[in-house]
Amino acid sequence: MNIRSPWLLLTVIIAIGTVPLQGAIEDFKELTIDLTNEKEAGEKSTWFPADMVTVTAGGLGWDGETAASRDGWIQTKPMAVGLSWRAPSSVSLRVEISPAPVTFTMSNGQKATPWAGQAFARYSPDAMHWSSWQALARDPQKPEVRAFAGQLSVPQRERREYGDFLAEYSKLDVPWKSDEEAAVAWILKRSPDFFARSLPFIGYVEFLFEFPFQGGQRLKRLQGVAMCGMSGLHFPPKDESVFNERENLPWRFKAQ
Numbered sequence: 001m002n003i004r005s006p007w008l009l010l011t012v013i014i015a016i017g018t019v020p021l022q023g024a025i026e027d028f029k030e031l032t033i034d035l036t037n038e039k040e041a042g043e044k045s046t047w048f049p050a051d052m053v054t055v056t057a058g059g060l061g062w063d064g065e066t067a068a069s070r071d072g073w074i075q076t077k078p079m080a081v082g083l084s085w086r087a088p089s090s091v092s093l094r095v096e097i098s099p100a101p102v103t104f105t106m107s108n109g110q111k112a113t114p115w116a117g118q119a120f121a122r123y124s125p126d127a128m129h130w131s132s133w134q135a136l137a138r139d140p141q142k143p144e145v146r147a148f149a150g151q152l153s154v155p156q157r158e159r160r161e162y163g164d165f166l167a168e169y170s171k172l173d174v175p176w177k178s179d180e181e182a183a184v185a186w187i188l189k190r191s192p193d194f195f196a197r198s199l200p201f202i203g204y205v206e207f208l209f210e211f212p213f214q215g216g217q218r219l220k221r222l223q224g225v226a227m228c229g230m231s232g233l234h235f236p237p238k239d240e241s242v243f244n245e246r247e248n249l250p251w252r253f254k255a256q
Helices: 006-016 038-044 156-169 180-190
Strands: 024-034 045-048 054-056 059-061 069-076 090-098 118-124 137-139 146-153 204-214 221-231
Touching: 024 038, 038 045, 038 054, 069 221, 090 118, 090 204, 118 146, 146 204, 156 180, 204 221
Parallel strands: none
Antiparallel strands: 024 221, 045 069, 054 059, 069 204, 090 146, 090 221, 118 204, 137 146
């Protein structure tokens, strides 16, 4: 139950007549990609233009003329956030790509510094249905890297139908009334197109970095972090086995 939605909590308490356990949850997830490792880079990201840009021990890029560039991008694979039984409705994000662009000398003798690029982020509840890309703000405080930060948040209006479903699920005789992973599976049986029309929480995050691949300047590392706070209000599980180790697992529901 979202801490910003007391009406939902009240509905559930009235429905089942049980006092929930309280507390706050702070979560931190990190994604690091070694762009000098071809296997790791391929497993954790995709890039364009794939027919020109390669991964070597020097990093991700191409060995063209110093003054030449090719527009391109890097997109990370989905990073799971939150907990396996509760996903957040808001996350604070930061992504750093290193190194920063290096100034070079053009054929006419003038010096130029390549554009540092722009970073974006989007979210999904099921790793299939995604929000639109949202721009992250450039952080000029770390000139040695290309740093960006921002926040993704779900409007309460977008969460209302989901909250109604959770309240209804809590009235059922289930192993754990606060298990949102199980609740989502139940919701999709009743309404298979639910996530096609609503994205009520943040289960996964992806980063997109657009920039010019400058000849001879290769990227070596991409690091993204997601931080969030969630309500710890929940009801004790009827079956303790469904809770075991769930605190140590991120959101894991994926569309089939």
